[in-house]
Amino acid sequence: MSDIVNLDRDLIENCFFRLNAKLQGAGEEGEVVLFGGAAMCLVFGSRGYTRDTVFEPKSNMYQMAKEVAKEMAIQEDWLNDGITL
Numbered sequence: 001m002s003d004i005v006n007l008d009r010d011l012i013e014n015c016f017f018r019l020n021a022k023l024q025g026a027g028e029e030g031e032v033v034l035f036g037g038a039a040m041c042l043v044f045g046s047r048g049y050t051r052d053t054v055f056e057p058k059s060n061m062y063q064m065a066k067e068v069a070k071e072m073a074i075q076e077d078w079l080n081d082g083i084t085l
Helices: 009-025 036-044 058-072
Strands: 031-034 053-056
Touching: 009 036, 009 058
Parallel strands: none
Antiparallel strands: 031 053
16 A cells, blocks of 8 residues: 555646546446545545545546555545445
């Protein structure tokens, strides 16, 4: 696992662009919904990113997100669905 990296707006956007490219390359569609700190970080560039997301398809997105993490040298769990609704 990589060292903890403070995920800012630019890095998060880059990660999502890479994740999208991986989904497209696999001929798959995915959906990510951002809440709380994650949304605030992307929309307003505010404080550090928090993992407030919900996404589908779970297994494929987790695997692709881990690949993105390795490419970007960031923590594997940069994308997780730990939010409780």
